[in-house]
Structure formats: C-alpha cells, structure tokens
Amino acid sequence: MSGHYNLKALIKAIRSCKTLADERAVIQKESAAVRTSFKEEDSFTRYNNIAKLLYIHMLGYPAHFGQIECLKLVASPRFADKRLGYLGIMLLLDENQEVLTLVTNSLKNDMNHSNMYAVGLALCTFANISSEEMSRDLANEIEKLLGSSNTYIRKKAALCALRVIRRVPDLMDHFVSKAKSLLQDRNHGVLLAGITLITEMCELDEKVCDEFRKATGLLVKHLKNLVATGYSAEHDVLGITDPFLQVKILRLLRLLGRGDPASSEIMNDILAQVATNTDSTKNVGNSILYETVLTVLEIEADSGLRVMAINILGKFLTNRDNNIRYVALNTLNKVVSIDTNAVQRHRNTILDCLRDGDISIRRRALELSYALVNESNVRVMIRELLSFLEVADNEFKLGMTTQICLAAERFAPNKRWQIDTVLRVLKLAGNYVREEVLAAFIRLTCHTPELQFYTSQRLYAALSNDLSQESLTLAAVWIIGEFGDVLLQGGTIDDGEEVKQVTDTDIIDLLELVLSSPYTNTLIRQFVLTALSKLSVRFSELSTPQQSHNQDRISDILNRFSSNLELEIQQRSVEFSHLFELANVKGGVLERMPPPEIRATIMGTVSERKPVGSTRTDKDTVVDLIGDDLTSPTNGSSSAASGPSTQDLLADIFGTGGGSDLSGLGSPPPQANGGGQQKSAAADIMSLFDSSPSSGPGPSSNVTSPVTSPIQTSSAGASASGSLFDLVTPSSQSAPAAQQQQQPKTQLQSYTAYEKNGLKISLTPKVSPTQPGVIQILARFQNSSVESVNGVNFQVAVPKTQQLQMQAMSSSDVAAGATETQQMRINAPAGAAIRLRMRISYTKSGQTVTDQQDFAGFPADLTGSK
C-alpha cells in the first residue's frame, strides 16, 4: 500500500472528494500509508510524510503518532527538515504533553547552532510551546541570546524571555538587567519585543515596576521620536510611524505612571502631544489615541489632560466607524464611575447611540445611560429611556424596565412623577417587568393616599385600552380591587384633564373582560378573583344604585370558577364564595390592607438605594444614650401586670363577640373582627407580620390569667386561602384550653413599659419561630385619662449588638381613651437579653413631658436560646 506521491497530490486528492465519507476514506488510507512508511525509518521519505500528516492534522484528523518522527526530523542536519520538524512540534505538541521534555535537548543544541536561522527556529518553537519545566531548563540559554549581536535573535529571545516569566515568574531576575539594555536598542523589532517583556514584568512585580520608573524619560524620548519623525518607509502605516510601537510604549507608560505622580508628570507633555497631533481620520491613528486615553485616565494626569481624554472619547462617539464608537462606549463605561461629570457632557451623543444600527453599541450605550442618571437630569434621561423603550429590542426590555423603575425610585422629584413613570413602563413593556418592580409600585401606591385616585384612574384607563401587558393587568387589577371605593368616589386630576366617571358596573365589566381575555393567565385570574371579592366589600360601603345587582354578579363570577381545573383558582373561588355567605366576617377579612412595610427595592447588583418614605432607623440617633452599659433595669416583669387595662385590650380586640364564638378548632383561629370603636389596624399589623398563627385562647385565659392574656392574631388576610375554612368550623369549648397548654410559647404577652400621666405604653413582643433572632414588638400607647396627649415621640435604643428598626407611629396624638400603636423590630443574636432604653416626650394639658426609662422585662429566653 502506498500513499500519494507528495503533499500537493494529497491535497488535490482530498479536494476532489465529493463527500465527507470519501474524504475520510482517503485520509484513512493515507494515514495508514504514512504510518507504515514511518516504520521503515527512511529519512528521505520522512519530510514528505510529515508534511502530509500535518495537513491531515489541520483538517482535524488524528496525527499524534507523528510526534516522535518530528523529533527525528529536527535532529536532521538539513535546514528544510529542521524547519518542518519544528513546525510539526509546534502543531502537534503543546506545553502539557510529556513528549515535550524530549524536545528540550534539540532546542538547546539549536540555540547554540552556528546558523542564526536554526537558532531562530529553536527560539520560535520555544516561545510558542515552552512548558514550565522547559522554561527552567533553558532560561540560561535565553538570557545569553538576549545579548546576541544579531537583532533577529535578540527580538526572538526577548519574547522567549516573556514566555519564561509567564510560566515561571521566579526567573524574572535573570532578565531584568538585559531587559534594561533592550530599551536602548535602535531596532524597532527588538525595542517592541523588549517593551512587551518589560510590560509583563511590571505587571507581575511591583518592585520591578519601581525600578523601570527610572526609564520613563527614555520611553518618553522614544515616543517623541516616533511622533516627530516625518515619513519612515520601513515602519510607516498610512502616514503614522510604527503605531504598534507607539501603542506598546503608551501601555508601558500607563503601568509606570499609575499611582506615581513623579513619573506621571514626566509623561504629561508627550501624552498631550500625542493626543493633539495624531491623525484621527483612520483606524491606525485612533488605535493610538485610544491607548493614550486609557493611559491618561489611569495615571496621575492633570485635570486638563483628563478632560482632553474624555473629549477624545466624545469625538469617537460621533465617528462613523462602528469599531471606534464601540471602543469609546466601552471605555466611557469604565470611567463613568470615576469622572461622571466629564462623561455627562457627552450625554446627548450617548443617547443618540441608543439608536445605532449595531446592537452591541446599543447595549453599551444603554448601560452607560443607566450610569448617567442622577437627581438633576432624571426627567430628561428617563424620558429618553422611555422613548427608547418603545423601540428597544426585546432582550433589553427586562433590564430597562428594572433600571428605569429603580432610577425613578431613587431620584424621583415627586411621587406623581414616579407613579407616572412606572405607569408608562407598565404600558410600554408590561410583559417584561420583574415582580420586585411590580411590588414596589404597589407599595408606593399604598403609601401615597393622595394619589390613589389618580393612580387607579390611570390604571383603569390603561387596562381598558390594553389587556395584553401582563404586569399592567396585574397592577391594575390589584389596585382597582384594593382602592375600588376611591376610584368610585371620584376626584380631580389637577392637570385639567376631563376625568371619566367610573361606575361600579364599569369596573366589574372590565374585570370580567380581563377574565375572558386571551392574554389572561392563571396568575391574573387569581388576582381578579381576589380583587372581585374585595370590591364587593368596597362597593357595599358606598351603597351605589346597582349595588345588589353587582353583588350578585360578583358572586356569580366567583362561583363560575368553583370547578376550575387549576387548583389554586378553584380553591379561591370556593373559599370566597363561602366567605360571601358569612356577611358578618366578610367585611373584616376583606378590609383594606395595611400599607406594606416600606423598603427600598433591591435587585441583584443594585446596592445603594435611598429609603423612600418613613422608614426610620432610630438606632443611631439614640444609641449614644445607652452605650454598652445597660445595667439597671428599672422595670421588672412584675410591673407589667396590669389587669384592667389588659382586659380592656382584649375587649378591644375581641369586640363584643365572646371568645368562644371565635376560637377555632384547628390551628389558626380567626382574627377578631375590627368592630367599631377600636383600632383594628393594630390587629391587622399584627396579622401582617405573623407567620405562624397562635393558638386559640379560650375564655378561660381571659379570666384566670390577665397577666398573660394573649393577644390574638391570625394570618387571615384578603388572599388567605387555607385558613378561611376554619372560620366556619364549629367551635368547641374544651379545645382552646387544652391547646393553650400545649403551645404556651406561641402566645403573645404584653408588658407595661411606661405608665405616667394617664399614658400607658405596653410592649408586646412576638418571636417568629423561623427566625428566632427577629423580634417584632408592638407598642401600644393607651391614654386612659380624659385629656388627649399630643406630639408623642417615642424613641428606643438597644445595645450595640442588636439592631432596631421602627415604623412610624399610627398617630402622634393620642385622644382620650384611645390607643395608638407603633411597630418595631429588633434583630438580636440568639440568647441575648432584650434591653431597651426608651425616651418618650409628649405634651399633655399644655405641659411638655420628657422621660427616659430602661426596660428589661421580657423573658430571658425570648431570643430563642434553649
């Protein structure tokens, strides 16, 4: 069996193959022939065989059996054999292969060869595939060749040295002094290789970098020569002398000038000169300008130079070449955090890039735009971003909606503007909105009562126009459900627009339309069902003309889903329908939700956000009062016992209904209906934070242990699903007492912390079983006197190891006989005792009272140690 005559014949044969299978057959046959031929150890056919084998390798077929033959070829005295042998080694071997160690000796021999081209071949092979071991073995040879009188050898040796220090940084010392002399070289190739080597050294070792700082002046001189030289045929690229060398020098200057004002000073002038004199019409010139900009931005340049650099980037942005714009945007993205103001000047150009034909340029411009938004330009920027959102690629939309809403939250000039912005986002890209953004919007609406009519009106109008935007639908359905009464009552939108009066029938029509829309999914249906249930209560409070008819319609719609295949929907439908039959509890269950806890929207990488609204952390303001020496608690738990008032509290909560009516058999008992005279909001807040419902207190606890009277909470909210069945479970007299003994821990006990001038403050701690270190405390301010207490300011401090968060007080004025509440949360390490230092000030009958007290009356195991 014999193969093709030579490489050319083989290539032709392979090229004439019609199919891949043919090609494979030819190659297999040829490989076999080459293999057989290798066994004959014929040094004349070896060259040919290796050449063929390398071609086969290039096509992606196995050729590793030729490795050893390449080594033999290298040992041949013929230059052509040597050359092909080294090429074979470079192609078939890499630094991770064992055979490579066999090459070391050949390389060593050839590096000492009398023919400079043989030396060149050895250096070239070494520079491309040297392993760590080989680098150690041949470092001395390389060092010697760095001093060669031949430029061809010197430049290759310099790059070999680069390879050595990349593999074994410890060997750097061998080359430092020789590298210095390379900087004096007159040959461009050697100088280029030398500077590359020194750049790598400086990156690897700060000390070496210090040493080379002395050469800054020399580098500046080289650069000056390049810039000043007129035409030089040898290194000219479109009228610029050796741009590659210029770029390398600039890069090394960057390393030398970084964090070193002295050497930065030396290079200031030349950088300015390069920046002004380089021709910016061609890519060559721009590559130099770009490197100059990078250097200026990184060294300790004076401010004029920095502005110049950013202006160059600004000019790049208007360049017609995509590459230049891309590079400019990329660089601006890096510097925007350092020098925002300078970048701001190019804002309009950057915004123009949002409409660029190249998607990667659009993406970079977009990222940069996000970084440019601040308090002063938020209106303009968001307007631009919103108009881009209309035409943006779908892949950008999710990121854009998130960024726009976060920026709006952070820099909004007013609430109205913020709401408008989010509304617009929901309309334009309602299918690309994160849940967190939606939740933040609902939170915002709940906390802006003055704009609830406006918001719900706008959402109603938007939803009537477009049912296809999921997040818009969700937001609208939730808001309309929650604030249906506000929407019906009407109001004014102050920009003189005609407001279309909405009736309850319209709202139900719209929701029904949503249910039947093709865009509707399970989640939307769930929202609609909950909204409808809430609306039935909102409407009943207003007594509209169509009321009874609409109530029937709502319950009809709810009933329609009682056999829905989707379990969650079916459950909601059945439960809500059932709730409808219980007229006396329905109102309480579906009452207005308390505004959710306000917090900044946090997503992914976004870290620094201003809190919106009334969230306060009072820890810092009072903590200096308390220090670490909280020693003498003045108020023991004994003083917390206060029979009558606790019972008042219970009476308040339970309303007129007896405890036995309400106590459930199952775990979560119903929440006591708000009734009339008391603040049901308090109980609502409790229920909001309650993750595990407490067991039902029986009437017995009411009588026998006033000190430990539990405050009852439940998880029954508007959307509660599981617990609703418990509402109708027949009660049993004996169950609650038994249950109470089983789970005494989960009961809530209140402690009196302060009682003066008719104002009593009691604290009710509650520990979540899932987060033992987090304690929710409800403070109740009870005014038992006949005069009102005004301007109550209640401040609390905890030891430094703990963290305290306080919500705003429900009202700072406590009317006679009334009770106000304030919620706070303490994060404490497990087992720590909760000690509070309280400062309270208020005005009563024209007198201002300020008091300070310590409190440590909570049980010691409150924080969950066992």
Add this chain to the structure above:
Amino acid sequence: MIKFILVQNRQGKTRLSKWYSPYDDDEKVRLRGEVHRLIAPRDQKYQSNFVEFRNDKIVYRRYAGLFFCVCVDSNDNELAYLEAIHLFVEVLDAFFQNVCELDLVFSFYKVYAILDEVFLAGEIEETSKQVVLDRLDYLEKLE
C-alpha cells in the same frame, strides 16, 4: 496577549489555527466551531469587528471569503489588533503576490512560517513588512 489566531472561510473550514495558550484537542474543535458561529453571521456594515467571547474578546476582519480572527485579552487594545491583522494580511499578500484561499491551502506550512515571523508567543514580533519579507526570502533560499 493573543490566545489564539484562526483563519476560517465562510463555510467554517479552518485554514490556519495557531494556539498560544494550551487547549486540548476537543477544546480546539469546540473553539473553532464557536468562533465560526459567532463571527460568520455578523453584519459587515452595521456591526463592529469585536465580539466578546468567554472572558476574552475576538477581533476579526474579513478579507473576501476569509475571516481572520484573533482572540485577545479583554483589556487589550482592539484597534491595534485590527491593524496587526491587516499587517499580517499585507505580508501574506506581498509574499504570495495576490494571496487567495488556495495559497493558504497548498502552502499552509509557509503560512505558519510567515505567522511566526509576525507574531510570537502571543505578541506582535515585527512591524516592518520589509524586514519580514527579507527574512522569508532568505529562509526560502535555504531550503
């Protein structure tokens, strides 16, 4: 530094591949395919010549039916590498006198020799066309 250099035609056949970082064979096959799929469909007029690729970036330039791709560190100067590609192509053109794809196929070993005179150890080695061509001529005579 340069991680690898690939020259591919529009069908994705690799005409030249040079690896300055160690990759095993499977990885090389994968990279060739990935680079081709990334570069070939890009628009010549409306897109830049740079693509982010894994942790690095690819600077590429198309000459007739051939893509010259260079994979470089993400903080390297893209524009300068664009020039470097052009320098290499100019040398090829001068050496083969109007280079075409078939030159690269039939004289692939010469192309490697040219490449080794222009780039070494993942860095630009020589920037003067004339110096490179003189060396190559001399090497030819030695054979």
